[in-house]
Amino acid sequence: MGDSADESVTHHGTQNAASPPSHREGLFSGYLNDAFFCELTNSGGPPDPRILQLRERLGALELGDLRNRAANAERELYNLGITFTVYSERNSIDRILPFDLVPRVLTNPEWRHVEAGVRQRVTALNMFLWDIYHDQAILKDGVVPRELVVGNANYCPQMIGLDVPGKTYVHVSGTDLVRDDDGTFLVLEDNARTPSGVSYVIENRHTMLRVMPDVAAGIDLLPVDDYGVQLQRALAEVAPEGVDDPQVVLLSPGIYNSAYFEHVFLAREMGVPLVEGQDLTIENDKVYMRTTAGLRPVHSIYRRLNDEFLDPDAFNPSSMLGVPGLVSAYRKGNVTIANALGTGVADDKAVYAYLPRIIRYYLSEEPILKNVETHICAEPEGLAYTLANLENLVAKPVGESGGYGLIIGPHATREELAEFRTKLRADPANYISQPVVRLSVSPTLCETGLEPRHVDLRPFAVTGRSTWVLPGGLSRVALKRGSLVVNSSQGGGSKDTWVLAS
Amino acid sequence: MSMSLDPVATVSPHPLLSRYAECSMWLARYMERIENLARIIDVTEIFVRSGASDGWRAIVQINADEERFYASHSKATADRVIAFYVIDAGNPTSITSLALAARENARALRPLISTEMWSQLNIFTQFLRGLRAEDIRPSEISQLCARIKQECQTHTGITEGTFYRDQASLFYNAGRQLERADQITRLIDIKYHTLLPVAAGVGSEVDISQWTSVLRSAAGYHAYRRVMAGDLRPSSVVGFLLKSEAFPRSLVCSLRHLHNNVSRLRSDYRLRDAGGIVERIEFLRAGLDDQTVGQIITRGLHEFLDWVQRQLQDVQTDVAQAFWPPPRPVSAPAIEISGQTQSQS
Structure with missing residues (x-):
C-alpha cells in the first residue's frame, strides 16, 4: 500500500488551486477528481468549516489505519448480522452491504431544501393517489393521460373508492436523488411501494461512530435514531377509526427474504411484532395474530411484501406468503395497510415524467426538487x-x-x-x-487509496397524518470506477450521510 | 404529591406470537442438544480408549439412528460415527444440522433476542456449519468438543444475562430443561448400552472408570466426589444423575425447573392451557420421586429411561398443541424449520 507521504510528493503539482494546500495533504494528496461535483472537496463556493475539519482529520489518517478500520467495520457488520442473504442452489451466504468510511456530508441549508422537496413530493403523490382512486379529476382535466394510469399494471381496482385513513397511501417513501455538475439535486425516481435501505442509514451511523470516533468528534449532526418511533407513530395515527390502542405489526416474507435484517431492525425499533403471513388470520373480515393466548386483533400492518403476495384470495393464488382474506378486511376498513395497495402506479417511471405537472396541479406550487429531463x-x-x-x-x-x-x-x-x-x-x-447526469462524486476508499466515486441519495419520508423526513438518507456509492449504477445488486455500497445540525 | 406509578411495572404483559414461543423453545432445545452431543462424543471417545470397543455403535443405538446410519455405512467405526454426528449435513441429528436448525430459529427470533445473543449465535453456528473432515480427526475431536461445549455455555450465559424475562424466556427455559432432562437419560443409557470388555465385570476398574467418565462428561465428577467420596457403585452414580437436587444436570433438577417454567405460564401469563401440561410434568416427577434408585435399577433402568423419554415427548406435543396449534384450514404447507415439524431427536 502506498505511503501517503510519497504520494503527496508525486501529486503535488496537481493540487487544486481552489483548495488551501493543507487540505490536500495526507490521504487526499492522490485524490484526483475529474472535475465532477464532489461532495467533500469541490462543492463550489467556500466549504463549511466543519467540512474542512473533516477533510483535515481524514487526510491525517494513514491509509493502513483506514483500511484496518474498514476491515473492522466489515467484520462487525457481518458478525452482527447486518447482512442480506444470497441464496444459491445449495447454500445461503450472508453478505454485507459494503460500507465506505468516508461520510457524505450535507450542510443544513442543503438538507432543508431536500427535506422540503421530499415533503412536497410525498404530499403530491398522496393527493394523486386519492384522486385516481376516487374522482380522477387529474385524468378528466387531461393533465395525466388516462391510459397511463388506469391501464397501468400497478393500478389496483380494489382500491377504487376506498377511503384510506388520513388520505395517506404512501406512508413510507424513498426518493432517489442525484446531484448534477453544479450540485443541483434532481429526482431520479420515487419509491412509493416498499422502499428498503433505511436500516443501513441508522446502522451506518452506529458503525461510523464506533470505528471513526476521532473523525466525527465534536461535529454536531442531526440524529437518525428517531426513525422507528416516527414510523410507529405514523402507523398508529392512521389505524382504523375508533381504535384506541392500535396493535401495529410488521409483515415480513420471513427469514429467507434477502431484506429480513431490515425487517427485524424496523420491528425492533418500532417495538412491534414481526409477523409472517402464517401468523395472521382473518375472521369476519377482521385481522388477528396467533399468540400463545389465542387470537389477538391487529389494526395496522406495515408490510414488506409486494401487493401481489399479500392475499392469495385477491391476487396471486399460489402465494404462500400472504394472508387469505386480508384485502377484504382492508376494504371493510378494519385494518390499515402501509403502504396502501396500488401505490406502484405513482412511482411508475412513466408517471414520474408527469410529477412536476402533478405537483403544480394539486399544490399550485413549483416543484422544489426538479426531475431529470x-x-x-x-x-x-x-x-x-x-x-x-x-x-x-x-x-x-x-x-x-x-x-x-x-x-x-x-x-x-x-x-x-x-x-x-x-x-x-x-x-x-x-x-x-x-x-446522462454527471452524478456527483464522494471520496471513497478504493484499491489505491481515496478515489472519487459516484453517489446518490435516498431520503426516507414517513407519513401518517403529516410527513416527517429522516435527516439525511441512504447514500449509495458505485464502487466501480466510472460506474453510475449504485444498486447493491450491481456492486454498490453505502456511506454514512451526515446532516450538519446548524 | 401522590405517589407515581412505575410505568414499567404497570404495563400489561404483551401477547407473544405462537411462532416466537415455538422458536424460543426450539432454539433452547437445539443449543442444549448440540452441547450434549459434544459431551456424548467426548465421553465415548474416552470409553473406546479405555477398551469399550462397542462405544461408537452404542451412540447410534441410543439415538435410535441405526436405520439411517447403516443405510450409508457398513460399520460403526470411530471416524464414520463421528463424521455422521458432527459434519454430515444429510443427517438431521448431526451437529451441523442442529446448528442450522438453531440458527434458523434464532433468525426468526431476532426481533426478540438481544443483539449479543444473536451475534454469538451467528458466529458460532456459522463456525459449526463450516466444519470439515480435517476438523474431526482423532487428534482434534476432543478439543473440538471442548470448544463446542464452551460456546454453548457462552450462549447460555449471554441468554441468562440479556434475554428479557417475559413469556418467551419461559418457553426458552422450558425447552432447555426438557432437552436437558432428555439428554441426561440418554447419557446414562449410553453407559448401559456400552458393553464392558469381556474380562471386566461390573465394579471392575474399567467399569468404574467408565462411570467416572459419564460423571465427567456431565460436569458432575468433582461434585460427586465431594458428596459421595469413594462410593463409585453404579447405583450411586445413577442415583446422583437422576435424583440429586443440587446437581444442575440431574433429571430431578431439570424436571423441577421445567415444572416451574410451565407453571409460571399459567400463573403469570394466565395461559390456562398450561394446566394440563403442568399435571403431566407432575406425573412424571412422581414417577421419579416415588421409586428409589435401587427399585429403578431392579425394575429395569433402560425401561425407566425409555419411559421418561416418552413422557417428555408427550410434554412437547402437549405444549405444541396448546400454544402453537396448526392453523385451522390445514392446507398450509409445513415450513421445514419453524412449523410443527421440529423433531425430538
Whole structure:
C-alpha cells in the first residue's frame, strides 16, 4: 500500500488551486477528481468549516489505519448480522452491504431544501393517489393521460373508492436523488411501494461512530435514531377509526427474504411484532395474530411484501406468503395497510415524467426538487428523440427496479445500442430515456487509496397524518470506477450521510 | 404529591406470537442438544480408549439412528460415527444440522433476542456449519468438543444475562430443561448400552472408570466426589444423575425447573392451557420421586429411561398443541424449520 507521504510528493503539482494546500495533504494528496461535483472537496463556493475539519482529520489518517478500520467495520457488520442473504442452489451466504468510511456530508441549508422537496413530493403523490382512486379529476382535466394510469399494471381496482385513513397511501417513501455538475439535486425516481435501505442509514451511523470516533468528534449532526418511533407513530395515527390502542405489526416474507435484517431492525425499533403471513388470520373480515393466548386483533400492518403476495384470495393464488382474506378486511376498513395497495402506479417511471405537472396541479406550487429531463417513449416525439440520441441517453424499462434492463448510451457498444433500439421499437411504451447526469462524486476508499466515486441519495419520508423526513438518507456509492449504477445488486455500497445540525 | 406509578411495572404483559414461543423453545432445545452431543462424543471417545470397543455403535443405538446410519455405512467405526454426528449435513441429528436448525430459529427470533445473543449465535453456528473432515480427526475431536461445549455455555450465559424475562424466556427455559432432562437419560443409557470388555465385570476398574467418565462428561465428577467420596457403585452414580437436587444436570433438577417454567405460564401469563401440561410434568416427577434408585435399577433402568423419554415427548406435543396449534384450514404447507415439524431427536 502506498505511503501517503510519497504520494503527496508525486501529486503535488496537481493540487487544486481552489483548495488551501493543507487540505490536500495526507490521504487526499492522490485524490484526483475529474472535475465532477464532489461532495467533500469541490462543492463550489467556500466549504463549511466543519467540512474542512473533516477533510483535515481524514487526510491525517494513514491509509493502513483506514483500511484496518474498514476491515473492522466489515467484520462487525457481518458478525452482527447486518447482512442480506444470497441464496444459491445449495447454500445461503450472508453478505454485507459494503460500507465506505468516508461520510457524505450535507450542510443544513442543503438538507432543508431536500427535506422540503421530499415533503412536497410525498404530499403530491398522496393527493394523486386519492384522486385516481376516487374522482380522477387529474385524468378528466387531461393533465395525466388516462391510459397511463388506469391501464397501468400497478393500478389496483380494489382500491377504487376506498377511503384510506388520513388520505395517506404512501406512508413510507424513498426518493432517489442525484446531484448534477453544479450540485443541483434532481429526482431520479420515487419509491412509493416498499422502499428498503433505511436500516443501513441508522446502522451506518452506529458503525461510523464506533470505528471513526476521532473523525466525527465534536461535529454536531442531526440524529437518525428517531426513525422507528416516527414510523410507529405514523402507523398508529392512521389505524382504523375508533381504535384506541392500535396493535401495529410488521409483515415480513420471513427469514429467507434477502431484506429480513431490515425487517427485524424496523420491528425492533418500532417495538412491534414481526409477523409472517402464517401468523395472521382473518375472521369476519377482521385481522388477528396467533399468540400463545389465542387470537389477538391487529389494526395496522406495515408490510414488506409486494401487493401481489399479500392475499392469495385477491391476487396471486399460489402465494404462500400472504394472508387469505386480508384485502377484504382492508376494504371493510378494519385494518390499515402501509403502504396502501396500488401505490406502484405513482412511482411508475412513466408517471414520474408527469410529477412536476402533478405537483403544480394539486399544490399550485413549483416543484422544489426538479426531475431529470425525461423522454416518454410511449409518446411519438419521445420515442423519436430517444432513438436518434440513444448513444447520449440513459434508457430504462418503466417496470423494472434495481438497475436492471437499462442502457447507459455513452458506455454502450454499437451492438448493444442496436440491440436496444430493436427492443425500443418493439415495445416503446415500456421505456423512458433521460440524459446522462454527471452524478456527483464522494471520496471513497478504493484499491489505491481515496478515489472519487459516484453517489446518490435516498431520503426516507414517513407519513401518517403529516410527513416527517429522516435527516439525511441512504447514500449509495458505485464502487466501480466510472460506474453510475449504485444498486447493491450491481456492486454498490453505502456511506454514512451526515446532516450538519446548524 | 401522590405517589407515581412505575410505568414499567404497570404495563400489561404483551401477547407473544405462537411462532416466537415455538422458536424460543426450539432454539433452547437445539443449543442444549448440540452441547450434549459434544459431551456424548467426548465421553465415548474416552470409553473406546479405555477398551469399550462397542462405544461408537452404542451412540447410534441410543439415538435410535441405526436405520439411517447403516443405510450409508457398513460399520460403526470411530471416524464414520463421528463424521455422521458432527459434519454430515444429510443427517438431521448431526451437529451441523442442529446448528442450522438453531440458527434458523434464532433468525426468526431476532426481533426478540438481544443483539449479543444473536451475534454469538451467528458466529458460532456459522463456525459449526463450516466444519470439515480435517476438523474431526482423532487428534482434534476432543478439543473440538471442548470448544463446542464452551460456546454453548457462552450462549447460555449471554441468554441468562440479556434475554428479557417475559413469556418467551419461559418457553426458552422450558425447552432447555426438557432437552436437558432428555439428554441426561440418554447419557446414562449410553453407559448401559456400552458393553464392558469381556474380562471386566461390573465394579471392575474399567467399569468404574467408565462411570467416572459419564460423571465427567456431565460436569458432575468433582461434585460427586465431594458428596459421595469413594462410593463409585453404579447405583450411586445413577442415583446422583437422576435424583440429586443440587446437581444442575440431574433429571430431578431439570424436571423441577421445567415444572416451574410451565407453571409460571399459567400463573403469570394466565395461559390456562398450561394446566394440563403442568399435571403431566407432575406425573412424571412422581414417577421419579416415588421409586428409589435401587427399585429403578431392579425394575429395569433402560425401561425407566425409555419411559421418561416418552413422557417428555408427550410434554412437547402437549405444549405444541396448546400454544402453537396448526392453523385451522390445514392446507398450509409445513415450513421445514419453524412449523410443527421440529423433531425430538
